[in-house]
Amino acid sequence: xxxxxxxxILLVLATAGWGGTFPMVKLSLEFMSPVIFLxxxxxxxxxxxxxxxxxxxxxxxxxxxxxxxxxLFMGYYFQTVGxxxxxxxxxxxxxxxxxxxxxxxxxxxxxxxxxxxxWIAVFISMIGLLIITxxxxxxxxxxxxxxxTIICAMGYAVQIIYVAKNRHIDMIKFTFYQMLTVCxxxxxxxxxxxxxxxxxxxxxxxxxxxxxxxxGVLAYFIMNVSLVYVTPERASIIMVTEPVFAAAFSxxxxxxxxxxxxxxxxxxxxxxxxxxxxxQEPELAIELQEHPA
Numbered sequence: 001x002x003x004x005x006x007x008x009i010l011l012v013l014a015t016a017g018w019g020g021t022f023p024m025v026k027l028s029l030e031f032m033s034p035v036i037f038l039x040x041x042x043x044x045x046x047x048x049x050x051x052x053x054x055x056x057x058x059x060x061x062x063x064x065x066x067x068x069x070x071x072l073f074m075g076y077y078f079q080t081v082g083x084x085x086x087x088x089x090x091x092x093x094x095x096x097x098x099x100x101x102x103x104x105x106x107x108x109x110x111x112x113x114x115x116x117x118x119w120i121a122v123f124i125s126m127i128g129l130l131i132i133t134x135x136x137x138x139x140x141x142x143x144x145x146x147x148x149t150i151i152c153a154m155g156y157a158v159q160i161i162y163v164a165k166n167r168h169i170d171m172i173k174f175t176f177y178q179m180l181t182v183c184x185x186x187x188x189x190x191x192x193x194x195x196x197x198x199x200x201x202x203x204x205x206x207x208x209x210x211x212x213x214x215x216g217v218l219a220y221f222i223m224n225v226s227l228v229y230v231t232p233e234r235a236s237i238i239m240v241t242e243p244v245f246a247a248a249f250s251x252x253x254x255x256x257x258x259x260x261x262x263x264x265x266x267x268x269x270x271x272x273x274x275x276x277x278x279x280q281e282p283e284l285a286i287e288l289q290e291h292p293a
Contacts, residue, residue, distance in 0.1 A: 049217060
């Protein structure tokens with residue numbers, strides 16, 4: 001088997017792992033506050049990464065990691081709290097909207113060029129979002145979850161843009177400081193949501209380990225190694241299937257059926273994601289790989 005094919009398969013597995021985190025977190029929120037879950041999850045991720053730091057007491061890249069981690073916290077905070085109010089499938093689909101937002105925010109922040117294709121992709125994605133949310137107008141809680149998850153996608157988009165501008169630093173240490181920052185900010189934000197935690201729950205323990213290890217450290221290791229052998233365009237297209245995996249695992253693990261609105265709107269959004277990634281230059285396609293789900 002050619003290395004590109006082998007690592008493409010590994011990328012599919014990593015993307016599937018990210019998709020699987022959505023229903024697992026949703027199930028865990030029955031036993032633990034979203035913000036406490038975040039704090040514990042990223043404490044475990046940071047602890048798992050610590051032994052791999054070449055000079056752990058050196059604070060190089062701390063500033064960059066803290067800034068990126070702050071944007072990352074924004075993404076994870078609104079995503080996880082949003083999951084409390086919505087379904088894993090809808091959360092995964094709306095979170096994937098960050099792929100389309102990256103070129104828009106890059107234009108607003110750095111004045112990067114944005115073409116007609118990107119604007120078309122944004123328009124198509126908005127249609128998909130409207131289709132998904134139109135099927136939930138009778139439920140205020142689901143609307144709340146949708147709004148929070150849209151803010152989450154904005155946070156991820158800004159974080160990706162910032163990471164792309166700091167790509168030539170020590171990425172292991174940079175990523176470690178991001179995870180540590182999310183842990184610290186999540187701990188500080190615990191009072192913003194009703195506090196409850198049942199650490200005796202098997203679901204909670206398994207979800208924390210899975211999201212920290214499989215959805216965190218292992219998935220990023222696979223991603224970084226795979227990009228040596230897999231073209232950015234192929235990697236990007238593989239990874240925008242994350243919402244599809246989120247929807248599939250949502251049905252399998254939670255038993256929550258997908259509405260016709262979610263299926264149709266999700267299909268429209270995924271098509272727009274593939275459209276915008278396929279048309280992007282390789283440099284921006286690489287930037288999209290920096291998203292930690």
